[in-house]
Amino acid sequence: MLSIRKSYPNEADRIIEIWRSSVDATHDFLTPTDRVEIEKEVINFFSNELVWVAVDNYNYPLGFMYLHEGHVEALFVAASARGKGVGKQLILHALAHFPILTLDVNKQNNQAVGFYLHMGFAINNESEKDSQGRAYPLLHLEKNNESSLIK
Numbered sequence: 001m002l003s004i005r006k007s008y009p010n011e012a013d014r015i016i017e018i019w020r021s022s023v024d025a026t027h028d029f030l031t032p033t034d035r036v037e038i039e040k041e042v043i044n045f046f047s048n049e050l051v052w053v054a055v056d057n058y059n060y061p062l063g064f065m066y067l068h069e070g071h072v073e074a075l076f077v078a079a080s081a082r083g084k085g086v087g088k089q090l091i092l093h094a095l096a097h098f099p100i101l102t103l104d105v106n107k108q109n110n111q112a113v114g115f116y117l118h119m120g121f122a123i124n125n126e127s128e129k130d131s132q133g134r135a136y137p138l139l140h141l142e143k144n145n146e147s148s149l150i151k
Contacts, residue, residue: 002086004093007051007064014061015051016042021079029108034134041132042074052093054086065090070098091119091143099145106130107137116141 007015019042023030030038050068053061054077063077063086072094077086094101105112107126117123121141130136 001057002054002062002089004052004054004089007053007061011053011061012043015053015064018061018064018078019076022076022082024079029106029136034136037132052090054089062086063090065094067094067097070094070101072101072103075103087115088119095143095145101143101145103141104131104138105141107139113139119143 016039019039050066050073052065052067054063054065055061061078062081062084063075065075066073072091075087075090091101101121102124103116103121104127105116107113121143123139124142125140127138127140128135130138
């Protein structure tokens with residue numbers, strides 16, 4: 001059984017492990033240089049209290065979400081936990097706190113795009129570069145809490 005809670009400061013290494021395993025499985029389009037830079041950004045997530053983790057029965061983090069004012073800044077699930085409802089539970093947790101969720105997803109990440117569309121998100125817009133100006137096209141998605149959610 002999964003539960004969602006705020007991350008603890010001593011979990012930074014585990015969060016980076018989750019990020020790395022997820023990126024290994026889904027982000028083959030990143031250059032090595034960009035991957036290093038993005039990893040530094042992930043490490044900076046821990047300077048705030050907005051990182052939520054999905055944990056198993058042993059309180060071991062399987063995925064995390066950085067949520068800021070209804071915008072999912074990041075959501076990653078450990079490769080070993082993919083397909084087990086971790087991402088869905090994180091999104092449901094966010095929807096319980098915000099009536100409208102927005103997020104940006106790399107257009108090349110077909111697995112994530114499919115997941116978010118399956119969860120009821122709609123594509124609002126598209127940009128040619130990511131938020132840091134790197135040449136990774138983004139899809140800008142939105143979901144209303146009232147929208148039907150695939151169970």
